[in-house]
Amino acid sequence: MTATGLLAAIADVGADRTRGGYSRHGFDRVELELREWFIAEARRRGLDVETDRNGNIWAWWGKPGPDAVITGSHLDSVPGGGAFDGPLGVVSALAAVDVLRAKGFVPRKPLAVVVFVEEEGGRFGVPCLGSRLITGAIDPDRARSLVDPDGISLADAIRAAGADPSTLGPDEEALTRIGCFVELHVEQGRGLTVPVGVASSILAHGRWRFTFTGEGNHAGATLMQDRRDPMVPAASLVLAARKAAVGGARATVGRIMPVPGGTNVIASEVNVWLDARAADDATTKSVVAEIQALARQAAAEEGCGVRVTQESYGDTVVFDEVLRDDLSTVLGGVPALPTGAGHDAGILASRVPTAMLFVRNPTGVSHAPEEYAEPDDCEAGVAALATTLEHLTS
Numbered sequence: 001m002t003a004t005g006l007l008a009a010i011a012d013v014g015a016d017r018t019r020g021g022y023s024r025h026g027f028d029r030v031e032l033e034l035r036e037w038f039i040a041e042a043r044r045r046g047l048d049v050e051t052d053r054n055g056n057i058w059a060w061w062g063k064p065g066p067d068a069v070i071t072g073s074h075l076d077s078v079p080g081g082g083a084f085d086g087p088l089g090v091v092s093a094l095a096a097v098d099v100l101r102a103k104g105f106v107p108r109k110p111l112a113v114v115v116f117v118e119e120e121g122g123r124f125g126v127p128c129l130g131s132r133l134i135t136g137a138i139d140p141d142r143a144r145s146l147v148d149p150d151g152i153s154l155a156d157a158i159r160a161a162g163a164d165p166s167t168l169g170p171d172e173e174a175l176t177r178i179g180c181f182v183e184l185h186v187e188q189g190r191g192l193t194v195p196v197g198v199a200s201s202i203l204a205h206g207r208w209r210f211t212f213t214g215e216g217n218h219a220g221a222t223l224m225q226d227r228r229d230p231m232v233p234a235a236s237l238v239l240a241a242r243k244a245a246v247g248g249a250r251a252t253v254g255r256i257m258p259v260p261g262g263t264n265v266i267a268s269e270v271n272v273w274l275d276a277r278a279a280d281d282a283t284t285k286s287v288v289a290e291i292q293a294l295a296r297q298a299a300a301e302e303g304c305g306v307r308v309t310q311e312s313y314g315d316t317v318v319f320d321e322v323l324r325d326d327l328s329t330v331l332g333g334v335p336a337l338p339t340g341a342g343h344d345a346g347i348l349a350s351r352v353p354t355a356m357l358f359v360r361n362p363t364g365v366s367h368a369p370e371e372y373a374e375p376d377d378c379e380a381g382v383a384a385l386a387t388t389l390e391h392l393t394s
């Protein structure tokens with residue numbers, strides 16, 4: 001089956017009528033439906049399916065074992081995300097298995113398609129949750145206590161999905177059998193001018209939560225000079241982010257939550273999430289430090305308090321150069337390009353040889369309903385992944 005044919009099969013699952021695009025989040029009803037769909041597709045291909053202690057699904061072609069070649073991606077999305085970010089890597093993996101089967105290929109090494117859970121952090125705030133848990137990049141106690149916007153903890157969400165949250169955490173057994181991991185993904189900028197490329201690096205990036213506290217009050221009865229309005233320093237933070245991110249750094253405020261959030265109410269508290277990224281660790285940290293200093297100053301001027309929490313962080317990832325060059329050659333000399341987007345592959349790269357294949361994005365739009373990839377490019381991606389898997393498991 002083609003990648004676009006498989007994507008069409010899930011085109012209605014998690015469609016967000018309010019935001020447009022898709023809202024599919026870890027352990028919610030929609031993501032559970034997608035997981036069931038994936039498991040059925042894997043079984044239909046005779047793959048052996050197992051779910052690990054952290055909720056990631058592995059579909060094995062051949063007996064699970066050491067030196068396995070792993071491919072896959074994620075099925076969750078950002079709120080109102082596109083159809084390709086994540087699912088393209090999963091359906092391309094299934095389609096690549098079909099291609100190899102059809103030509104009678106039998107892998108000499110174990111091969112598996114993996115689906116990582118909650119890659120976007122769209123529900124519990126920490127991106128790449130499944131791969132972070134496996135590799136020990138997040139403390140399991142912290143993970144269990146993460147809460148979604150409705151106040152439901154990850155532990156409760158896992159229990160509601162019929163699984164056991166007490167077994168979350170580093171999984172050496174799962175890691176040691178990975179010989180290498182290759183994630184196919186839609187490219188998320190306009191960096192690729194041919195159908196397929198390979199990844200060279202990922203920017204250092206993280207998420208910070210700023211909680212500004214002031215005095216909730218009446219919007220009409222409270223004179224301007226009597227206010228301690230946390231929305232004012234929150235607004236300063238947005239502008240500080242724009243000012244601090246220079247020379248290729250990126251700083252974004254995409255989410256603000258005032259408490260209580262009423263039109264005629266001065267907020268008592270405003271939570272602002274900052275996403276910051278730059279080429280290296282030092283630049284990223286200094287951009288955040290500058291934004292923090294400006295935010296603290298703005299809070300003090302308004303008589304407000306501010307607390308800053310780092311919710312996630314990942315240093316620059318340089319993908320395995322030998323594997324990258326090998327794949328580029330096997331695929332006929334496709335280009336290597338860096339990306340500003342984070343991926344499970346970036347987390348796994350700290351432990352196993354990891355590579356990524358990118359499929360061209362004609363508009364550079366991603367994390368939005370308009371995200372797109374041409375069907376021909378998607379099939380070029382499947383062909384490239386099939387070639388890659390054949391090469392790596394021969």
Ligand SMILES: [Zn+2]
Pocket residue numbers: 074085086119185343
């Ligand atoms: Zn993704």
